[in-house]
Amino acid sequence: MNKAATIHTPSGMPAADNRARVAKPDHVTDDLVRDIDMYALDGLESGYHEAWKALAAKEISDLVWTPLTGGHWIAMNGPMIKEIYEDPSRFSSEVIFLPKEAGQKYLMVPTRMDPPEHTPYRKLLDTGLNPARIRDIEQMVRQAAIDLIEPLVAQGKCDFSADFAKIFPVRVFMAMSDLPLEDVPKLVRWSDDMTRPTGSTPEEMAACLDAANQNFFAYVEPIIAARIGGTGKDLITTMVNGTVDGQPMPHDKALGLISLLLLGGLDTVVNFLSFMMIYLARNPDTVAELKGNDLKLLRGVEELFRRFPVVSDARMVAYDMEFRGVALKHGDMILLPTALHGLDETENAEPWTLDWERKQIKHSTFAHGPHRCAGLHLARLEATVTLQEWLKRVPEFRLAEGARPIYHSGIVAAVENVPLVWPTA
Template sequence: MTQATMVDNRVRADRPAHIPEALVRDIDMYALDGIDQGFHEAWKALQTPDMPELVWTPLTGGHWVATRGEVIKEVYSDPARFSSEVIFLPKEAGEKYGMVPTRMDPPEHTPYRKLLDTGLNPGQIRKMEEQVRQAAIDLIEPLVAQGQCDFAADYANVFPVKVFMAMAGLPMSDVPKLAVFAKDMTRPAGSSPEEMAATLDAANKGFDAYVDPIIRERRGKNGTDLISVMVNGSINGEPISHEKAVGLISLLLLGGLDTVVNFLSFSMIYLARHPEKVAEIREDELKLRRGVEELFRRFPVVSDARMVAVDQTYRGVDLKQGDMILLPTALHGLDAGEHADPWDLDWERKSVQHSTFGGGPHRCAGLHLARLEATVTLQEWIRRIPAFSLASGANPVYHSGIVAAVENVPLVWDAVAAG
C-alpha cells in the first residue's frame, strides 16, 4: 500500500465554516509523513518559509497545529485563552483522559501543583542523586565488556523507570503491564477518533485500577515514598479526595514510564553519530552539566494540545471555543527563528529556549528529575564508554504521538578501550 493510499483511507473531519481552506494541511500526528527519516526531521519538514504559523488538519478528529516556537510558547502560557480542559488528541480521546491536575486550569490547578512540587522540587531531587547515579552505574557496568547493546532496550527503557518505581515504592515486576498502559495513552491504536478514544480510555482505567488499592493501603500512614507523600497531602487545607488521588498518582506513573525513556534514546542516537560532540564533554564536566538543557532543546518528544477557551481572533485567525490546537514541542526547539542553526547540538548555546517541559502553569513537575537523569546518564556512560557509535546498518524505528518513541538503537564500542 502506498503512502498516498494510506492517507486517503484515513478518517477525515469536515472542515468547519470558520476555517479557511488555505489553512488546511494533511498532518497526522500519529503517522507523520517522513517519520522513517526521524521523528524530529518529520516535524521540522513542516517549517517551510510559506507554512502559516497556524494550520488546520482534518486528520485525528480535526484540529489546529501551531508550527512556530513563538506560538507554541504563547499558547502554553495563556490558560485564560487556551484551556487544559482537554490536552490529548483526538479530542474524543482527550475527553476520556482523567489524570489530575493536567486537565485543570488555574486557580483549581494550583493547589494540586503545589502538592506535586512537595515531592519533586529541586531539594527533594538533589537528595536522590546518589540513588539515581547508582541505578545508572548498575545498568552501564555490565554492558562495558560486551562492546555493544541496544541502548533503548538495555538502558533507556530501564533506567528512568527503575528510578521512578523506587521513588514510588513499587515493584519492577509491575512495569511491563504499566508500560502497555502508557503506550496506549500516548500512542493509542485505532483507525478513527472513536477507536483511539476507546484505547486511551481503557489504558487510563487500567492505571486507575492499578493505583486504587495502593492508595487505599498507603493512606493515613507515614510512608516517605512519593505515592505516600501525595496521597497524604492536602488540597486547600483538606485531605486530597480519593478520586483526585487516583488521577494524580496515575499521572505520575504515566510521566515516569514514557517521557524520559524516549528522550534518552533520541539523544544517544545523535551523540553516537557525532563523536565530536561527545569529545567536547568528555574532559569538561562543567560543559556537560551546563549543556544538558541543550539536549532538551534539541530532542523534545511531547506533542500535546490545548483547547480554545473562548471565541477569539488569534494572530489573524478566527478560533472557536472548543477548537483544539496541537503544540508539537519539537517545532519550538528546532525553530530557526528562535535558535541559530537549530539542528546543531551546541553545548555552549546561550539563552536556550524550548517548550520541552511544556510551559505556563502546567510546566512539567518532573523536569528536575529529568535533568538529573540526563546529566547522570551522560556522566556515567562517558566515564565507562568514552567513545561509541551506531552499529553499521542501524535502522532506528521511530513512532510519533503524544509522546514520541524510538526503538532499535544498536550502539557499538571498543570493549577493551572502554574497560
C-alpha cells in the first residue's frame, strides 16, 4: 500500500493522519491500493483539476482502490468514466454518493434509480428543463446577470465567487421555482452538507448527509402540498402536477424529485462559473479572442464545460465481474471524477488549454447514459449569458495581486476567494 498522504493544518504544519481507513477486501490486489481522499485531495491547494490530474499521472492502472472514504474504486481515465456512466446494467445508480454509508442515506430521485424505473421520472424532469422551456426564460436569466454585474463595473474589483457566482444561478433557480430568496442561505448550507459532508468517519459523514437530506424533504413537503392542483408555470408546480406512467407521482418520490431540483440548482453551476473565471483572468489572450465574436463565444461554451467539470459521483457494481482485467464484486463502489475525462490527453489534445476552435470535444461534465444531466441546457445558458454580459462591461480583468483561491473537493468541487480587478473609466 502507498504511504498515507501528508495532512497539513491551515498554518501549513504537518499533522497526524487520523483519517478512517477500511481493510482491503480479498479481491483487491495490493498493487491497486492508493491513499486517495476525494474530500481532501493531495495537492488541492494548487487547484482542484490540477490535483486530480496529478494523481492520475502517477498511475499505470485504469482502476485503483482506496481504503479512505469507506473504501472504493476510482476510475482514472476518460474512456472508462464514460463507459461506466453509459452502462447501468453493470454499474448501478442505486448508490451514487460516497462514502457508501452516506450514499445509502441519499434519497433523491431519479438520480438513484436505474432504468426502467428511472425512465418516467426523467421524462417528467425533461418537461420542465427542455430547451424550449429554457429559451422562454432567457431574458429573465440575462437580466439577472446584468443586475449583478452593473453595480460592480465602477468598483474596478470584486470577489467573483461571492459577488456573482454564488448569487446569479441561485437567483435564477429560485425565480424558476417561485421560491423566496431569503430561504437561500439554509438551502445552500444543506447542499454543502450533501455534496461535501463533514465528519471523520463514514458514519459521521452519513449522519451529516442524512440530516441535510431530511431538511430538504421537510422544506419541500409543504410547498408540494400547496402546489398540487395548481396552475402556475413555475418548475415545482410543473413537476408535482405531472404524471409517472399515467399516474400522479407518489408522495415520497415527489419529495425526492423536488429536493433534487433544489440540490442541483444551488451548487454545480455556482462553482463551475468561479473555476471558469479564474482561468480567464489568468489568460487575457484567450478572453481577447471572444471580444466582438459572439459566434465563437457561443461555440466555445462547451469547451469551458470540458475544461472545468466539478462533479465526482459514483456507481455501484451490479454483480460480480471482471472489468478491464480487475475483479469487481457486487456492491463495490466506483468513483467517477469527471475532471479526468475532459483533461485526458488521449481524448482531447492539449487538454489544459482552452481552444475555442476545438472540434469533437469529449468530456463527462454532464455525465452520459440515462442519467445525463437534466439541467445541462440551463447550465449552458447561464454560462453563455455570464460571458456575454460580463465581457460587454468588463472586457479586461485579472486576478488581484497575490490572490489565492481556496479549493474544496467532494461530490461537487467548490472554489472560494476569486478576487478580480479591472481598469475603470
